[in-house]
Amino acid sequence: MTPDDHDHGPGTAEDGLAAEFDLIIFDLDGVIYLIDQPIPAAVDAVDRLLRRGSPVAYATNNASRRPGDVAALLSGMGVPATDAQVLTSAGATAAMLAGRHPPGTKVLVVGAEALRQEISAVGLIPVAGADAAPAVVVQGYGPRIGWSDLAEACVAIRSGATWVATNTDRTLPSKRGPLPGNGALVAALRTALGREPDQVVGKPAPGLFTTAARRAGADRPLVVGDRLDTDIEGANRAGMASLLVLTGISGAEELLGAPPVRRPTYVAADLTGLFEQVDAVPITTATGATASWRAQRDADGGLTLDGHGRTLDALRLLCRTAWQGEAPTRVEASGPAAGSALRELGLA
CATH class of the missing domain: 3.40.50.1000 (HAD superfamily/HAD-like)
Known part of the structure; x- marks a missing residue:
């Protein structure tokens, strides 16, 4: 079982996270596709956004393709895109x-x-x-x-x-x-x-994101990326909310040790997180979704996870606990459910 098996919570395209924003800015490699193959669930997620009329843009640091080539690649995968929606470094x-x-x-x-x-x-x-x-x-x-x-x-x-x-x-x-x-x-x-x-022109410099928002006339954009050091830091520099998806480079271990400038607003297993209930995906806001998980910082700087529930809820709670102090020296489980969650997150 993988983190996303636990994390497809209730919500629809009408009342989910994406509905809170007037533009969704996607990174590409590691979010929509890997090299030239779509990431599972990505095509369906973008299709849901487009069907409900949500504006989207694509901002990539990859300098080996021109916007028209990127738009053609996306369209060939079933993600309709125009040159004007694509910004490259x-x-x-x-x-x-x-x-x-x-x-x-x-x-x-x-x-x-x-x-x-x-x-x-x-x-x-x-x-x-x-x-x-x-x-x-x-x-x-x-x-x-x-x-x-x-x-x-x-x-x-x-x-x-x-x-x-x-x-x-x-x-x-x-x-x-x-x-x-x-x-x-x-x-x-x-x-x-x-x-x-x-x-250095591309992310984490904020220019790609601010240009995308300006073109779309957006006041409340959401940046979706897979890298803390480019996508998430760039969103923070631009003053924008961000969603980290665990389909590319950055994983749970890097997330727990992230400095403030690289901490995302939300985290999800993949792009289906865009349609979760709004109160289920924030990292820094404690909600009832994590009531069955407990995380404690030990005297030597480690974290201990106990309880049961959805794996991504455990990760969100671990982040909240870890970010209250120095980066954790280790993460341990107390009980079989916690051990399973840490293994799925690559933290065991």
Whole structure:
């Protein structure tokens, strides 16, 4: 049994969590799909939102696809989407650079073809090497980036080019587990150069989320993501509520130790959490839903869980208890039901 087996509580699309917000902003990898395959329940959840008329948007740090390509991928999975609903870190980076540099400025692109196309579309000139004397180096994820690409970027930056990263995601979700993301490639240059990028455009910077809300004219957006370090921190920086789903990178252990800037408003096993009763999914509000679970902080900094009930309710209670002090040193169970819940959450 998995956490979501316990956590599909009562509620409908009309009276559930999603009805409290006027825009749902989805991350993609780890939330809607993994690479190019839809995550179970994701397609049905988005369909329910669209049928009730809920506005949606998609904000991704992945700089290897253009908005039209992302919209086509989503539509092919049964999730209707338009170019205007998709915001990528590549597009945001190109728009930012176009506002700072005149047309014809040379930009050394270390990334996928989609990033080159975004740079070209705003009137800048993508180049491949340091000998072209680029004014800017833009670094985004690309599966074929190699040592020679990083070497050209290193030379250009040492020669005075501004260094911009589309994002610094350490990993990318995959069917085989987390794989190196753009942040890992940025780290290679950081080591070689001994400094940080001049600017990081994508999440956790709030720009993708604030742009999505502005386009939709939304006053009460909800950010839905799978990563604490990008989606949730970005939502908090933007002053927006957030829902963490446990279908991608961040899990229960990371959640319990999260610093305040990375703590979500809500947590659910998957996107069906959007349709739970509003009082069932918050983390920091104690409700009757967790009355059958008890969590206690021990003198040595550990947590002990006792009782029975839905697994995600146990996680929410553990978070409330853990966040009252330092990150817990361990989590233990008192009783078989608690032991089963901790195993399902990967905490045993």
